[in-house]
Amino acid sequence: MCSRYLGFILLVWFPGALHTQSAAQPCPAPSLVNGYFLPVKETYTHDSKLTYACESPLKPAVEGWWAWSVCQNGTWSPTPRCIEEKACIPPTIDNAKYTEASEGWYEEGDIIRITCDKGYEHKDNIATARCRYGTWVSLPTCEMSTKSCSAPPKAPHAVIVDQGYQEMFPEDEGVKYECEDGYSIEGSHNYTLFCLAGIWTEGPMCSKETGRGGGHGGSAEAGTVGGHSTSSGRVTQPAGGGAGGSRPDIGHGGSVEVVPGGGHITSSDPGTQPGSGGSSSTSANRPLFTSIEHCGKHPIVPNGVVVEEKPMYLKFKCQAFYKQVGEDTVVCFSDGSWSKVPVCQDAFCVLEPGYYDQSSKVSLAMYIKEGETKHIPCPWEDWSVAVHCSNRRITHTRCCRSYYHRMVTCT
Known part of the structure; x- marks a missing residue:
């Protein structure tokens, strides 16, 4: 009697064990058309494995001329199957x-x-x-992507919270830093850096709450975390910086020197802050990236339009017939200025009305994109004048006969 009660109690306490045992169902022999498998049985226990191959000219529905399948709770995985030799199995493509x-x-x-x-x-x-x-x-x-960032920079006396380690961060994604106990940033214990066009935005460094310290003389300061650092005309990518190799710092003039934490401060040569209005940037008032709302009205790019707007940046694109010079991404600095905007240069030629051959005439002005060739019809069928735009200058042929889009005979 005691043993029967004990058995009932065990059934109540461990229903999962019985469910696991009942779920491990055997598999019947697979139905493999135009193929054969080993070992041959009527039924196979859970976790049993078999190998199969296909009659020519068929092949298994997996990589290789032979394959294997495993019995998983009454089902073969992957299902043994023979397919046409010309068929393709699903490719493996990372990311x-x-x-x-x-x-x-x-x-x-x-x-x-x-x-x-x-x-x-x-x-x-x-x-x-x-x-x-x-x-x-x-x-x-x-x-x-060249606009993605690798791992964010290491910051003294701070750790990244709410984010596990990863080697790649998409553009516009942010990571939150938190200062260790006893350190802060002007009364706050955390700040956020954002990935912007392959570069991590800059942030302040955590300092002791009892005093800023750092008395090294001169204009030295605690520095910043993230971004690029440049010196003597060279660009240096700090550890954890953006992808795509070395590249100019966005929107900062002058030369800079490296400070602890991967950031940078401006050297004694003050330099000029590019952007709308332009403001000087020195080590005492180094502007940091901030939300575009801080800069107010969007900058204007003649012959360009905003194609993407994010909390931390604007992205411009030049209209048709114009070529973009400079970065397409524009950011806002904490001093209220915009980074340098791109320039949309003319990338077209104007074909003025008039004769371009004795028999070919243009009645209205025609715009031709840079590198483009247009054909002006001549009086004879399949004959035309080829007009080409290169470096904003027009060149043209005489009336020529075309054959499969190639000029073969000219007058």
Whole structure:
């Protein structure tokens, strides 16, 4: 009697154990058309493994000419299956996703489009792949975007909170720093840095709450964390800086020197702050990145428009027939000034009305993009004058006959 009660109590206490045992169902022999497998049995216990191959010209629906499958609670995984030799199995592409085939493989001629994960971009602008004779042609690769940042900079007397370690941070993503006990930043114990165009924005450094200290004489100060540092005309990327190698600091003139924590301060040569109005920047009032709301009205870029607006930056794009010079990303500094805006330069030629050949005439002014060639018809069929725009200057041929878009005979 006691043993029966004890058994009932165990059933009540450990229902999960019985459920686990009942869930481990055996598998029947797989139905493999045009293929064979070993070992051959009528049923297979949970976790049993079998190997299979396919009759020529078929192949397994996985990589290789032979494959294996495991019995998982009554189901074979992956399902043993033979497919056409010209079919393609799903490709493996790091940091990307694409639409999966409903049957688990792709037929000859199928095209898939790859979407890179946030913070990554298509290498060489290749985003699609085609299945040809069992392999993928021009399989795309997703690489870290030049506007993403690597790991954020290390800060003295501070740690990053609410964020686990990762090697890549997408643009506009922020990390929160918190000062250790006994340290603060003007009464606060935390601050945030943002990834902006491949560079971490700058932030103050934690100092002792009992006093700022740091009495090193001259104009030295606690410094900043993040950003770039430059000296003697060179650009140096500190540890944990942005991706894409060395690049100029956004919107800061003059030369700078490195200070502890990966930040920088302006040297004795004051330099000039670019941007709307321009303000001088010295070691005593080094401006930091801040929200664009702080700068108020957006800067104007002639022949350019804002195509993206984020809390920490604006992104411009030049209109058609104009070429962009300078960074497309504009940020706001804590002194209320904007960083240097891009310039949209003319990138077109104007074809004035008149004769460009004895038999070819332009009645109205025509705009031609830089590097573009347009054809002005001549009186004879398949004959035209080729007009080309290069370095904002017009060059043209005489009336020529074209054959498959190539000029072959001229008058």
